[in-house]
Amino acid sequence: MHTLHVDLGERSYPVYIGRDLLSDPALMGPHIHGNQVVVVSNDTVAPLFMDKLRTAVGERSLVTEVILPDGEAFKTLETLNGIFDHIMADRHSRTTTLIALGGGVVGDITGFAAACYQRGVNFIQVPTTLLAQVDSSVGGKTAVNHPQGKNMIGAFYQPQAVLIDTNTLQSLPPREFAAGLAEVVKYGLICDEPFYRWIQANAAKLLAREEAALAEAIERSCACKAAVVAADEREGGIRAILNLGHTFGHAIETAQGYGNWLHGEAVATGMLLALEMSARRGSIAAAEVDAFRELLVQMNLPVAQPADMSPAQFLDLMGRDKKVVDGRLRLVLLAAIGEAQIVDDAAEAEILALLESFPRGT
Amino acid sequence: MHTLHVDLGERSYPVYIGRDLLSDPALMGPHIHGNQVVVVSNDTVAPLFMDKLRTAVGERSLVTEVILPDGEAFKTLETLNGIFDHIMADRHSRTTTLIALGGGVVGDITGFAAACYQRGVNFIQVPTTLLAQVDSSVGGKTAVNHPQGKNMIGAFYQPQAVLIDTNTLQSLPPREFAAGLAEVVKYGLICDEPFYRWIQANAAKLLAREEAALAEAIERSCACKAAVVAADEREGGIRAILNLGHTFGHAIETAQGYGNWLHGEAVATGMLLALEMSARRGSIAAAEVDAFRELLVQMNLPVAQPADMSPAQFLDLMGRDKKVVDGRLRLVLLAAIGEAQIVDDAAEAEILALLESFPRGT
Known part of the structure; x- marks a missing residue:
């Protein structure tokens, strides 16, 4: 223990x-x-x-x-x-x-x-x-x-x-297990690049639910979470990085009805959107986005937005998220793999363009 | 101001x-x-x-x-x-x-x-x-x-x-005003004997809503409340004295349906029960209970329990109050006029005897 x-x-x-x-x-x-x-x-x-x-x-x-x-x-x-x-x-x-x-x-x-x-x-x-x-x-x-x-x-x-x-x-049913893996990957992305690389290398073991790999993944995830929470219990600042992919993801969950997309599934697609946006801003390489997409596919996590959500509806739902502060949308993006950053300068046009070009489900 | x-x-x-x-x-x-x-x-x-x-x-x-x-x-x-x-x-x-x-x-x-x-x-x-x-x-x-x-x-x-x-x-309608006076009186009883004597002497001015008397009563009440809250924000101990009359009062409110008795009315009768119990335990003189009853009558506040509540029902409802700790009923009584005390040694028989002899409404 x-x-x-x-x-x-x-x-x-x-x-x-x-x-x-x-x-x-x-x-x-x-x-x-x-x-x-x-x-x-x-x-x-x-x-x-x-x-x-x-x-x-x-x-x-x-x-x-x-x-x-x-x-x-x-x-x-x-x-x-x-x-x-x-x-x-x-x-x-x-x-x-x-x-x-x-x-x-x-x-x-x-x-x-x-x-x-x-x-x-x-x-x-x-x-x-x-x-x-x-x-x-x-x-x-x-x-x-x-x-x-x-x-x-x-x-x-x-x-x-x-x-x-x-x-x-x-x-745990496979779909729920995969949804949990999305949050494990999140910790690597936002605060621990070596852990992210370890996840990429050990994805098969995690999917096979090998005991040692699972215990390692849980402990490193919880250590990251505990450190962030200790630094900012009530989300006055840094704690918001834990929401990587969540503003996009919550919009999907709200539009689809809670439970139709699992939370982790929506966060997975939301993180992919956040990484794509980070790449467009030049913070990470496009190849990292592709590698991340492959990791999600390997984990049986969705990599396309719902077919029936228009970009306008998507943006509207994002505007209702708790991360809106005095009318400005705050998003968590990546400054690098293993390092999150919070931005509040995203224009509606930038997000609409991202959503319009992002793959849709069938 | x-x-x-x-x-x-x-x-x-x-x-x-x-x-x-x-x-x-x-x-x-x-x-x-x-x-x-x-x-x-x-x-x-x-x-x-x-x-x-x-x-x-x-x-x-x-x-x-x-x-x-x-x-x-x-x-x-x-x-x-x-x-x-x-x-x-x-x-x-x-x-x-x-x-x-x-x-x-x-x-x-x-x-x-x-x-x-x-x-x-x-x-x-x-x-x-x-x-x-x-x-x-x-x-x-x-x-x-x-x-x-x-x-x-x-x-x-x-x-x-x-x-x-x-x-x-x-x-403010007269009945609601009187219900508020019950809480003013409470502060005198639990932490400020001079204030209680002042209320007894100035009851007529308060009932006439004379500006100076009201401002004085509000300020002294809030000062008592602020001091108690500052000492014990989350009611780990001393703050419970603010509940003088409330365990009895909440039982009345619950039995009668919220709003049929105003909160302050139920607390007034509850305080009278608490003072009667304090007198039976020898903490205050019986004459103080009589004087308090007269003050309540002067303020048009009820001095009898509801006619349709049996002592058993009353006790049962008291047992659901938040002041119950690990199965023991905690009551706020008076150690003296101007000094509250918290007791947890009240036997059911003592409370039943009190309720059985206490006047009932018509």
């Missing part, structure tokens, strides 16, 4: 990475203060892992299990309210601990529930998808979606601990 | 108290960063004061006005979602400022909207009821109600400034 630390003063917490962590009471126990627990999961993940988690939670005076329907479409205020209904019905007090067992949707909504219930209770992240393990479970961003924009309603709220059990990835 | 300061490090902010502050751009302007404003009010308050507030806000690139239906019954996640719909439709960015123009419900829900929109934007409190001016607008507690419990879903989130225009109180 490896342990990373997210350094945020009194809000610091450990990230544990390893095999079979899920059922270990010695790891989980010290992070549950009080004697009440709420486990939130979904109807795909719970049948696989809830029994193991129960072992880790152990005997408590009050344990409530809330099983959500699976999918991004349910990351709503309405689902959140349903979680509160369960917690209230069982009368959990301010000393209860919420545990998120699942992917990014479960983690984001459970974290937000913990941030709001009685104005804040403890929570623990137990991410079971690659995307959640390398990205959403670390850093304290919690949220639900609004029909007109993703993650528009939420809070910065840090967990007590993150438990990453790499075994859970063996049962 | 008087200015108090709530000292919370980088989250510190001023509380302005005086006449005609509402329409003063020089006071409001420096607290609006960026060029976008959302004013949230209700259909009672907006016709009275929105025009004045517009003067204070001045010319901005984007101003959205959201008018809620009036009343505690609308302090829900559903209403909150409606606020987000307006803000999203007009595409407010992370640099927008929310302004709460109204009483406690508008302030609490607007503050919570500000805490959650894009994970946190700025907001300004412009309380127009006595209760909001002396209590809910200061201190950063924001929330909405859950059908099974008041203020169960919320956040600690501090405003940029609080503007208290004492003129607004002249148009």
